[in-house]
Amino acid sequence: xxxxxxxxxxxxxxxxxxxxxxxxxxxxxxxxxxxxxxxxxxxxxxxxxxxxxxxxxxxxxxxxxxxxxxxxxxxxxxxxxxxxxxxxxxxxxxxxxxxxxxxxxxxxxxxxxxxxxxxxxxxxxxxxxxxxxxxxxxxxxxxxxxxxxxxxxxxxxxxxxxxxxxxxxxxxxxxxxxxxxxxxxxxxxxxxxxxxxxxxxxxxxxxxxxxxxxxxxxxxxxxxxxxxxxxxxxxxxxxxxxxxxxxxxxxxxxxxxxxxxxxxxxxxxxxxxxxxxxxxxxxxxxxxxxxxxxxxxxxxxxxxxxxxxxxxx
Numbered sequence: 001x002x003x004x005x006x007x008x009x010x011x012x013x014x015x016x017x018x019x020x021x022x023x024x025x026x027x028x029x030x031x032x033x034x035x036x037x038x039x040x041x042x043x044x045x046x047x048x049x050x051x052x053x054x055x056x057x058x059x060x061x062x063x064x065x066x067x068x069x070x071x072x073x074x075x076x077x078x079x080x081x082x083x084x085x086x087x088x089x090x091x092x093x094x095x096x097x098x099x100x101x102x103x104x105x106x107x108x109x110x111x112x113x114x115x116x117x118x119x120x121x122x123x124x125x126x127x128x129x130x131x132x133x134x135x136x137x138x139x140x141x142x143x144x145x146x147x148x149x150x151x152x153x154x155x156x157x158x159x160x161x162x163x164x165x166x167x168x169x170x171x172x173x174x175x176x177x178x179x180x181x182x183x184x185x186x187x188x189x190x191x192x193x194x195x196x197x198x199x200x201x202x203x204x205x206x207x208x209x210x211x212x213x214x215x216x217x218x219x220x221x222x223x224x225x226x227x228x229x230x231x232x233x234x235x236x237x238x239x240x241x242x243x244x245x246x247x248x249x250x251x252x253x254x255x256x257x258x259x260x261x262x263x264x265x266x267x268x269x270x271x272x273x274x275x276x277x278x279x280x281x282x283x284x285x286x287x288x289x290x291x292x293x294x295x296x297x298x299x300x301x302x303x304x305x306x307x308x309x310x311x312x313x
Contacts, residue, residue: 131208199263
């Protein structure tokens with residue numbers, strides 16, 4: 001029967017016992033506090049984070065402009081594709097939905113109605129898709145430089161806003177060509193697009209955080225966005241589609257308060273004189289502002305909470 005002897009470890013010369021009266025060695029945390037050191041890449045406070053973003057506003061703008069310029073740099077037609085792409089989408093939707101499926105029946109100014117919906121929806125769709133890949137697609141930049149990571153999804157959303165403004169020039173030509181007169185209501189474009197941009201940026205930041213940890217989400221998002229598009233009345237009037245449908249009340253509420261549909265309807269109301277206020281949800285501006293506040297503030301805080309994890313492992 002063996003016997004195990006438990007003997008205390010012997011003190012080595014490399015770790016001699018502290019002499020009586022000698023102060024204990026400081027921990028790494030205490031040393032860092034004494035010399036004013038902080039963890040590299042640690043998340044700043046929310047207020048400090050906002051100030052850092054504001055200090056880099058010129059970088060955000062320049063990065064967005066550079067991405068927009070480089071987007072079609074290899075194409076023969078260059079920047080013309082910024083307008084041609086949504087116009088071609090609108091033409092395809094007009095052929096399939098307007099002519100073949102007859103959704104243009106009963107919708108005054110259907111072409112302006114359709115093109116406005118396509119352009120405004122493309123702004124939201126492209127912003128969310130770009131936000132999904134904002135971190136996972138820029139790991140080299142994230143790991144090489146120290147900057148507030150929210151700069152990336154914000155710059156991508158700003159890029160999509162700049163692209164929309166190019167498309168708006170073509171939209172104005174289409175409106176005039178189809179007899180839609182210039183009106184004072186066109187000034188409503190500014191607050192409508194501002195609210196939509198805040199909403200898009202908030203959702204893009206949510207998706208950026210999710211995409212940073214789960215890159216495969218970018219493969220799923222096109223299907224989610226396509227479903228969302230069909231539920232937003234981009235190609236047809238939701239009032240006409242739902243008129244003869246016996247659907248539960250909550251479905252009508254979901255479709256009516258759908259944020260994408262709200263922003264599309266606001267733009268149609270601002271631009272097309274035959275699109276009347278009766279076609280808008282009640283308190284539509286309050287709904288649009290509420291979605292922008294919820295997505296913008298909530299998405300920003302959600303993204304900020306994981307600031308120190310981006311680009312790591």
